[in-house]
Amino acid sequence: MRMPLRPRLLPIALLALAALSGPATQAQTDKNVSDAIAQYRAMLADGNPSELFEAKGEELWKTPRGPKNATLERCDLGKGPGVVKGAFVELPRYFQDTGRVQDLESRLLTCMATLQGFDAAQIAATPFGSGEQKTMESLVAWVSSESNGMKLNVPQDHPAERRMYAIGQQLFYYRGGPYDFACATCHGEPGKRIRLQDLPALNGNPGDGVGFAAWPAYRVSSGELWGMQRRLNDCFRQQRFPYPGYASDATIALATYMGVNSKGSVSIAPAIKR
Amino acid sequence: MKHRTLLLGAGSAIAVAAAALVGCAGTSETTQSSPAEITAATQATIKASFTAKGQAGLDRLDQDEIQKICSSPTPPAPDIAARLAAEQAKTVKYPADGRWLGDWKSGEKLAQDGKGKTWADPVDKPGGGNCYNCHQITKTEISFGTIGPSLYHYGKLRGVSDPAAPEAKPILEYTWGKLWNAKATNVCSNMPRFGHEALLDEGQLRDLMALLLDPKSPVNAD
C-alpha cells in the first residue's frame, strides 16, 4: 500500500526568495532569512556543549595542579579569595596586588602563576586550544557560568578603570591596516550584518545576551569554547591587524569599553555561537 | 605615495605615556587624565600589545592621514573632508588600455572570497574581494552583509544597457573610482581602497566591474 503523499516541503524562505524580483522586497527577504536563522539558533539553544566545558572547568578549579600542586580555590577574581559567583559580570576591574586592570583571562593567568606556579608568559604565548590554553577554555566557561543571568556591572570607580575605558574607546575607533578597518567599521552602527551574522553595535549597549553579554561562548564552527580574548584575537585577524598579545592591555581596554557600555545587560555566558 | 605616521611618532613621547600609565596604576589615583594623555596612552598600549605575525607587520598600525582623521566617533569637518577626498581622488588610476569590463563569473568568485591579507594568509596568495561581507549583489546569494548598500541591479538601475556606449562612460568611471579608492567620494567610507592599497589588481577590478555592470551578469540579468 502506498502511504498518502505529503506535499514536498520547500523551505519557506527559499520560496519567498524565488518570488523576489528586486530590491523593493529586500525587507521581506531579510525577514525570511533572519527568521530562518533565528529558528536554527533556537533549535541549538537547548543542549549547549558549553556545559561540558563548565563541568571540566569546575573540576580544574578544585584540582591541585602546576609546580606548586595547588588549586585555584583561593584565587581572587575581584570579590575576594575564592568568590566565583558574580565575579565575571564585574570584570575587567582594577586589582591592587598587580596594579593592573585585568579581565577574566588575565586574572586567571595571575592566579595560575601565583597560586599554582605556572609561567604566565608561557601560557599567554601558547596557541589557543592547546596546552594550558585548553585549561583556560574550561575555566572561563565555568567562571562565566557562575554569573549567568546576572547583569553586567563593570566598575569605573578606580581612575585606572576609567583610563582603561578611555583607551578602549580610542582603540575601538582606531583605523589601520590594508583594509582601513577599525572595530567601529563593523560594530559602530546598530542593525547591520556581515554575511548573515548580526553585528552588535558595541559603542552602545546592545542589550541582554548580545555582544559583550554573550561571551565566552561555544563556537559550533570549531567546537571550542572561546573566551573574550580569543574573540578579540579573531576580530583583529579579520581586521587585518598584527597579532594582539594574549591578555595584553589593548584587549583589556577594549573589554573594559564594551563591558562598561553594556552595563545592566544580562550575561548569558557561556552562550552558543556559529 | 602614502605617508604614514604614528599619531605620536616620537619614541620619547611613548616612553612618557608608558610611564604615565604605570604611574596611574600605582599611586596618582586622583589625577584625571587629559585627552592628550589618553591619546598618548592609547599609542603606548598599541605599541606594547601587538606583535608582527605572518604578513601582518607592525607597520599596519601606522596610520595615514585618512585613517587618522577617520578614527573618531565624529566625522571630520566638511572642509577637511572635502580636501582629503579630493586628494584621494587624484590617486585613482583608470585602466590604461580603456578596457573596463572583464569576466563577471570571475568577479562573482572574487566577490564571494573573503580571504587574504590576514596574519594567517600566505603573502603570495591573492586576496578576495570580500564584497558579500557587506553588500547584497546577486539574487541567489542570500548570505550577504548590510554594512554597504545593495548592489543588486547595479547596472540596470543606472541605465547601463550597453557598457561600450559613450553614455555609460561616467558610470564606468564612477564605479572604477569607487573600487579603486572609496575614500575619494566619501572620505571615511567603511570600504577598503582596493586599487590604492593594491588589494586587487587591475584584472580583478575589471572582473568586479563586469559583475556589477555587464548586462549578462546575474546582478543585472536576474
Add this chain to the structure above:
Amino acid sequence: MPDPMRIRAQAQGGNAVVRVLMAHEMETGQRKDASGKIIPAWYITEVTALLNGTPVMTAQWGPSVSKNPFMQFTLKGAKAGDKVTIQWQDNHGDKRSDDAVVS
C-alpha cells in the same frame, strides 16, 4: 579516560525526557591538518541507553554526528528516581558510561 557526559533526565507527563551531551572530537576522517595530512576518523560508533539497568535503545552513529554530540530522547513510563545510564563506544575502542537519576 574520556571526559564525563552531561545527562539530564526530567520526568514529564508520565515519561522522562533525557538530554545527553558527550565530550568527543567526532573527527570525520575527511579533514586535513596544516601539513596536508588526513586527520584519521575518530568518532562514536555506538550509543546505548539503559533504564534501571535494562537496555532500551541502541544507536549506531557515523562520523557526521557533530563534535561534542547532543542527543535527546524520551523514555516511556520512566519516573522520578529511575536510573538512566548512557554508554558510548568509539572506533578506537574507547568507552564511557555515565548515570543520571530522573528528577
Add this chain to the structure above:
Amino acid sequence: MSNRRDVIKHSALVAALLTGVGWLPRIASAEALPHSAFDAKTLDELYKALGTAKPTESNLVTLVAPEIAENGAVVRMGLSTTAPNVKKLLLLIEKNPNVLSASFDVSPTIEPSFQINVKMGQTSNVYAVALTTDNKVLFAQKEVKVTLGGCGG
C-alpha cells in the same frame, strides 16, 4: 510543487542511499545503477526490484530541521514517527560524504523520537527514515540550506 517525478526521485534516492549503507537487501539492479540513473525510466525497474522495501514518503514520519543552517558544523535534527511496529529510525544526509548519519534501534520502552546534532558539508536533502518490522520503509524529507557565515576569512 510536488509532482510524480519528484516523488519517484526521492523514493529512489532513499532506496539507493539505504542500499549503499547496507540497511536494505543489496539488490543487483539497484547497486549497478549509475548516479545519473535517478530518472523515471530506469527507476520503474528499481521499484520492482525493491519489492516491499519500496521507500514511501509518509506523513507518519516527521523530520524537524531548520530551513537554513547558519553553520554546517552543528545542525539540530529531530526525527520521529507515529507508524506502528517501527524497529529503526535513520537519519540520512544526501550530500554528506557519509550519507548515513545516525540509526536508532527502538524498543517499546522508548518513544520513536530523537533529536541529534549533525554536520552538513553543504546544502542537501535530509531524510528521516522509519523501518518497520513488516519491512515497510517510510520517510520524510526536507532540504536544509547551509550558508557561508562570518567574514568568510
